[in-house]
Amino acid sequence: TQLLEQSPQFLSIQEGENLTVYCNSSSVFSSLQWYRQEPGEGPVLLVTVVTGGEVKKLKRLTFQFGDARKDSSLHITAAQPGDTGLYLCAGASGGYQKVTFGTGTKLQVIP
Amino acid sequence: DTEVTQTPKHLVMGMTNKKSLKCEQHMGHRAMYWYKQKAKKPPELMFVYSYEKLSINESVPSRFSPECPNSSLLNLHLHALQPEDSALYLCAISPGGTDTQYFGPGTRLTVL
Numbered sequence: 001t002q003l004l005e006q007s008p009q010f011l012s013i014q015e016g017e018n019l020t021v022y023c024n025s026s027s028v029f030s031s032l033q034w035y036r037q038e039p040g041e042g043p044v045l046l047v048t049v050v051t052g053g054e055v056k057k058l059k060r061l062t063f064q065f066g067d068a069r070k071d072s073s074l075h076i077t078a079a080q081p082g083d084t085g086l087y088l089c090a091g092a093s094g095g096y097q098k099v100t101f102g103t104g105t106k107l108q109v110i111p
Numbered sequence: 112d113t114e115v116t117q118t119p120k121h122l123v124m125g126m127t128n129k130k131s132l133k134c135e136q137h138m139g140h141r142a143m144y145w146y147k148q149k150a151k152k153p154p155e156l157m158f159v160y161s162y163e164k165l166s167i168n169e170s171v172p173s174r175f176s177p178e179c180p181n182s183s184l185l186n187l188h189l190h191a192l193q194p195e196d197s198a199l200y201l202c203a204i205s206p207g208g209t210d211t212q213y214f215g216p217g218t219r220l221t222v223l
Contacts, residue, residue, distance in 0.1 A: 031210040042115075042201050042214035043154070088153055092210030098167065099212060101153035 003027075004091055004102035012108040013079055021074045021105045023089035029100075030093050032072045034063055037086040046074075079109045114138070115215035117202050123221045126192060132218045134185040134202030142205040143185045144212065145177055147198045154201055160185060192222045 004025045013019055023032070031050040035043035047056050049065035049072065056063045060083075062075040072089055089102035116135045124130050134143065141162050146154035159167035160179040174196075176188040185202055199219055203212040 033211055035214075040199065040217070040219060042117075042203075042217045045211065045213060048211045086151075090212070098156065098159070099210065104151070104153050106151070 004089055004100050006087075006089060006102040006105045008105060009103065010106050010108075012110065015080060015109055015111050016078050019076050019079060019107070021076075021087055021107075022071070023073065023091075023102050024071045025091060025100075026070065027091070027100075028069050028093065029091035030069070032065055032069075032092070033090045033099070034072070034074055035088045035090065036083075037088060038084075039086075043088055076107075079107075081109045081111050083107060084109050115202055115204055115213060117200075117215040117218050119218060120216070121219045121221075123223065124189070124192065125223050126194070128192075129188070129190045131189065132187040132200055132202075132220075134187075134215055135183055136204045137183055138204060138206075138213075139182065140204040140206045140213075141182065143179060144203040144205070145185070145187050146201040146203060146214075148201055148217075149198050158187075189220075192220075194222050196220065197222045 004023055007022045031048055033048050034046040037043040047063045052067045052069045054065045060077045064073050087105045090099045092099045118133045143160045145157040147157055148154045156169050157171045158177040163179045174191050178186040199217045201217045202215040205212045
């Protein structure tokens, strides 16, 4: 069974601070997605990374895929209250039909 | 822009009721999924349809019955549910040949 562990589980920070969320596994993934989810809503796709060592930027968010494609990180610069939500990583391997979701990181940004 | 719609947004049902959840997409994506998500937990895969055929059933109880009548629609028929089945039910779609899944807004189900 593939597992994706996210850390930290919970994070409460002040507006303007920086933070990093980690997504780790012992398994290799062909690609990895990051989602943000607000309460009662579906996850919204932020990014897909597919190449080992790949770095993608989305405004204040920076995503990195590990060289061995077993782990990923999400760095947020100058967090804002609108960044509040549940962040989920999801790894795919062996085809598009099944992904493994991470354990989730609940972020709260306090104004 | 990838759009997946789900209806209803909220559903309250008794344990003897029969109801259905609906998911619709017009992107032509050929893989469609049902997930169940409990509070503060990641989504759990229930079913996968590929080209309108059921390809994965994650040992889901028979009180949940999926149906894919065409490439745009995915239904989840519910019958004799238990209170522990209360959760957010999510539909997702994926273009064939890629790993990325796009989610709908979900249906919040409460079983009394």
